[in-house]
Amino acid sequence: MQWYCAYTKPDGELWARSNLWERGFEVYLPLYQKRRRHARRTSWVEAPLFPHYLFLRADFAGQSARAVAFAPGIVNLVRFGEHPAVVRDSVIAEIRAREGADGLIDLDNGKGAASRFQAGDRVLIEEGALCAQVGLFQTRVDAERVFILLNLLGRDVRAIVNARSLRAADR
Incomplete structure (x- = not known):
């Protein structure tokens, strides 16, 4: 059995994963936490690490590649020429x-x-x-919190904020 990569329909990775799993394939869809902003609110959602792609383990000698290609949510297998591209175990x-x-x-x-x-x-x-404030990064408090130096009302103020709420400011 080898790993292959499948190309999915837009935002169809979870749907394709469940359909392939129901058909008996081992499926791997790497997810990460992504910041999503909507209506001035920020939330963290799980998102595919590789949008439109997922990995599946199959033995196409015993299982038909057509069973994957025509599964709901799948557009096709990633191919090199006429054969599905094999993903090395070390990559997974x-x-x-x-x-x-x-x-x-x-x-x-x-x-x-x-x-x-x-x-x-x-x-x-x-x-x-402190949304929309620009400051200077000073040091880490721990893995998720940092000290930053802000200029508020003409005074330098040291604040602790969540590092995930920061991005590099334009110069």
Whole structure:
């Protein structure tokens, strides 16, 4: 049995995963947490690491590739020429190695969101009470919280914020 990659319909990864699973295939859909903003609210949702793609393990000597290609939610298998492209086991293992205890891919590789910034970097706060404020990154408090220096009402104020609510500010 080997791993293959399937191309799915737009936003159809979860639907395709369940359909292939019901047909007896081992399916792997790597997910990560993505920030979603809607109506001035920010929430975290699970999203596919590779939009429109999922991985499945199959033995096309015993199972027909047509069973995959015509499964609901699937557009087709990724191919090189006429044959479905094989994904090495080591690639799947490398992706799975980045999963956290919650089963989601850790894009920070275990370092935490705060590791993206260096002392003195200009950062923009994107959510919370200090939303839209620009400050200077100072240091990490822990893996998820950081100290930033803000200029509020003409005074420098040190604040602790969630590192996930920050992004690099334009210069």
